[in-house]
Amino acid sequence: MEQAKAAGGIFQGWWIVAAGFVCTALLIGSTTYSFGLFVAPLSTEFGLSRANANIGFMALLLGFAVWAPLVGRLLDRRPARQVIVGGGMLFAAGFVLMGLSHSPTTMALLVLGPVSIGTLAAGALAANTIAARWFLRQRGRALGVLAVATSAGGFLMPPLVAFLMQGLGWRPALMVQGLFVGLVIAALGWLLMRDRPSDLGLTPDGQPLPQAGQGPAAGGEIWTLGKLLRTRNFWLLSCGAGILLGADQALLSSLIPYGTDAGLTLPQASLLVSTLTFSAILGKLAIGALADRHDKRLLFCAVAACNFAFLVILLLSPGYTTLLIACSIIGLAIGGTYPLWTTLAADCFGTASFGSVLGGMNLLMVPFSIVAVRYIGEVFDRSGSYDIALMTFMGTAVLSTVLILALRLPPRS
Structure with missing residues (x-):
């Protein structure tokens, strides 16, 4: 059996992962991480309130939910290069x-349409779909690496976009940013992306390929x-992973105001988010590797338990040092x-229709994030505290473990 090695002894699948990562x-x-840079310019130019300026971000999330099933189906039916370049x-x-x-309305429609579709067709949905086909025994590790890409984008792109805005203005910065990203993606998609190792x-x-009867993962x-x-x-998987990811998104969006309300300076509160994000990057790699050797349902329970513990710590309103230690450890x-969500999806449904599976799950999971982010803000506006929301998320963390434990997985090979 021919060994799947590229020139220099590197498995071709890792070049697929590298292209998907970038x-x-x-x-x-x-998009997600740089949107906030455009809120103030949009508010000033169009006379929008900050709430109305944020409609653009809501349009992005709505587009992800609406278009994901269609894009996922396209990834299963059309060559990956064509979908990613497009x-x-x-x-x-x-x-x-x-x-x-x-026109702010036209801009929102552009976000809802081509921007959302393009992000799905060439971003995480496409990368995870293709990588799942190229890996079996190391699938958890490969998808763990891809999971880091979102955090890397959040670290690298906002400073670059801010630099463009300062030098060119926000409109030219949008156009330069779009053209640069589109061209890089088209080049990587055409040169490196292939659908399957076969x-x-x-x-x-x-x-060697697994023998027949080893489960749908093959x-x-x-x-x-x-x-x-x-x-x-x-x-079970959509709701179990969706409610936990939604709570995480709500916590990340509220951690800085939580810290400043507790008397921390803005740099101190920002450092909490940076520490949690960096720790989460290491956690994605470590847990992705562990997922190749251990029951992913039990690993998910451990992750949910850490979420629960972090919520308890936030409820206790500890000092800055304790919060910093908690972010650095629990973020892992x-x-x-x-x-864990993407590898469990591959275990449950295989990779023949992996794009359709992830796309369909996005349709159910994205609304959890929208609701959770809105909910935590509403709780604070009405009560002056995040406590009720934190206790609610403790309950959803428990519920997520119950749902994931109820999954029926095929026998391990």
């Missing part, structure tokens, strides 16, 4: 048109959205939620 980092860094071009077109637009005469992980059956919606594991586990 694409995801550029796209998520340019996604990069859509993203670039959306950013250029936003830079030319003088397309190059290679095998997953550089090892390929699996074809899944449509209708069939997924009638499947127990689909609802919190970062594991995303790679």
